[in-house]
Amino acid sequence: MEKxxxxxxxxxxxxxxxxxxxxxxxxLEIARGETMALLGRxxxxxxxxxxxxxxxxxxxxxxxxxxxxxxxxxxxxxRVGAMLQDGRPIPRATVRELVGFVASTxxxxxxxxxxxxxxxxxxxxxxxxxxxSGGQAQRLRFAVAVAGNPELLVLDEPTAAxxxxxxxxxxxxxxxxxARGNTVLFSTHYLEEADENADRILVIDHGRTVADGxxxxxxxxxxxxxxxxxxxxxxxxxxxxxxxxxxxxxxxxRAVLRTGDSDATVVALAAAGRIRxxxxxxxxxxxxxxxxxxxxxxxxxxxxxxxxxxxxxxxKEPVR
Ligand SMILES: Nc1ncnc2c1ncn2[C@@H]1O[C@H](COP(=O)(O)OP(=O)(O)OP(=O)(O)O)[C@@H](O)[C@H]1O
Numbered sequence: 001m002e003k004x005x006x007x008x009x010x011x012x013x014x015x016x017x018x019x020x021x022x023x024x025x026x027x028l029e030i031a032r033g034e035t036m037a038l039l040g041r042x043x044x045x046x047x048x049x050x051x052x053x054x055x056x057x058x059x060x061x062x063x064x065x066x067x068x069x070x071x072x073x074x075x076x077x078x079r080v081g082a083m084l085q086d087g088r089p090i091p092r093a094t095v096r097e098l099v100g101f102v103a104s105t106x107x108x109x110x111x112x113x114x115x116x117x118x119x120x121x122x123x124x125x126x127x128x129x130x131x132x133s134g135g136q137a138q139r140l141r142f143a144v145a146v147a148g149n150p151e152l153l154v155l156d157e158p159t160a161a162x163x164x165x166x167x168x169x170x171x172x173x174x175x176x177x178x179a180r181g182n183t184v185l186f187s188t189h190y191l192e193e194a195d196e197n198a199d200r201i202l203v204i205d206h207g208r209t210v211a212d213g214x215x216x217x218x219x220x221x222x223x224x225x226x227x228x229x230x231x232x233x234x235x236x237x238x239x240x241x242x243x244x245x246x247x248x249x250x251x252x253x254r255a256v257l258r259t260g261d262s263d264a265t266v267v268a269l270a271a272a273g274r275i276r277x278x279x280x281x282x283x284x285x286x287x288x289x290x291x292x293x294x295x296x297x298x299x300x301x302x303x304x305x306x307x308x309x310x311x312x313x314x315x316k317e318p319v320r
Contacts, residue, residue, distance in 0.1 A: 006068070007032045007152050007183035008053060013062035015048055015207075022048040023059070024207035030185060030200075032151070035178045037194030037201045038187040041293050045207040046187040047085065050156050053185070054082055066152065074152070078106040081150035083141050083158055095132070096125040099143050106148030119143035119173050135166030142173055153177060155186035159193065171197050191289040195219070205293040222288040225262035229269065230277040231255050242268045247291065258283060258291070 008030035015023040022045045030036050038046050051057040052064050055071030066074035074080050091098070096112060103109035116122045119139045124132065132140060138158065145153060155174070159167045174197060178184045188194050194201045195215030203211035203218065211218050224246065231253050239248045244261030254277070259265040262280050269275055283291075 005031060007034070007066065008185065009063075009065040009068075010049075010053075011063045011065075013049075013052060013059045013064060015052060015057065015059050021207050023052065025062070026204070026207070026209055028202060028209070028212075030183060032183050033178075033181050034200060035175075035184040035198045036186075037198035038185060038204065039189070039191060039194045039201050039289070040187075040204040041189065044204045044293070046204065047156055048207075049204070050082075050084070050154055050185075050187060054080065054154060078108060078148045079150055080152045080154065081145040081148055082154040083145040083156065085156045085160070091129070093129055094125065095121060095127050095129055095140055095143075098129055098140070099147050102144050103147040108149055109147055110149040112147070115143045115147045118146055118176055120169055135162050135169075138162055138166065138170065139173065142170065146177055150182070152183045152185070155184070157187050157189070159188070167193075191215070191218075191286065203289070203292050210292050218292070219288050222291040223283045224258050224260045225265075226256055226279075226281050226283050226287065227259055227262055227265050227269070228254050228256040228277075228279045228281075229274055231274075232276050234274065258287075 006029045008028065010026045010028040013023055013026045014021070024045075026045075026049060038049060040046050048057070052059055053066070053071060055064070055075055064071055067079060071080075093101070095116065099115050100112045103112055103115065110118075113122070116125055119142045121136060121139050121143060124136060124140075127136075129137070129140060138161075142155075142158070145155070153174075158174070159170050162170060171193075174184060174186070186198070191201070195218075198215070200213065201211070201215055201218055202209060211221070213221075228251075231250070233253070236248060236250055236255055239245060239255055239257060242257065242259075243264035244259035245257045245265055246260060247258040249256040249258075257265060266275075266278070266280065269278070
């Protein structure tokens, strides 16, 4: 395998299932040591991208490389660990036996005790794996994924179905693994989770990249402030043209304006006498994510649906 700075490289990767374009032209480089979140709604193409990355599926066109070689090659060499969504049926072994067995199939495994410690399940070593709670089973799956001491760890929605405390513990484990200089790619539906746990976020929608950058950068670009007021029957004409306004939503009889300059927007609204029930609040992370991933009932001031084009990358910030 050639020496390369990138752990992962996607070049113009496409994958369709019949008429469904699950991955529709993704370009991506993940540097060694980087923790990257793959963020998108249900059906955005996250799992398909992960299958392609792991060599479980082949792209229709384009190329996927791991450490400069074919994905299968990196997987065979034990350089990749994965925790996928479909939990396999768990045998009646103990936690220690299962992790030990998996570790023994890799060329340069991690000591079992270390894998259990990283996953925070040392005290469960002697427990039968079919007697674990949901959160404990998920942490066992993490221990299994790192048992081979991989350089690249891939986690497909690892915290789905975990409660808040279990999520926190899980992310601690993940960060502990990343802090050793390893590369991590995880998928999630939640911008907050991505922002807290990744160096960089790739937002995908309809199989395309709509944003690529740090959480801070993405929040800046789509966050801004929400200014809302009662329309009082006056209609939404002209709102999109107000200073700072990037998006207009009508919720019942209220207009919600997303703005990059709330002072200017409010002054303009005041001048127009449209300040009934005025509220100014920072846009939440959730709002930012919804802005990136398509149409959620937003309308332009001419009343047409606002399409946040999936045809181009809205935000691109190579982080190196
Ligand atoms: N094997 C398959 N056969 C047919 N369609 C598929 C297959 N796998 C995925 N798809 C379709 O491709 C699209 C992308 O699916 P994918 O599972 O990659 O999305 P996702 O972002 O992982 O979604 P989720 O968050 O729900 O897991 C969806 O429309 C899905 O129905």
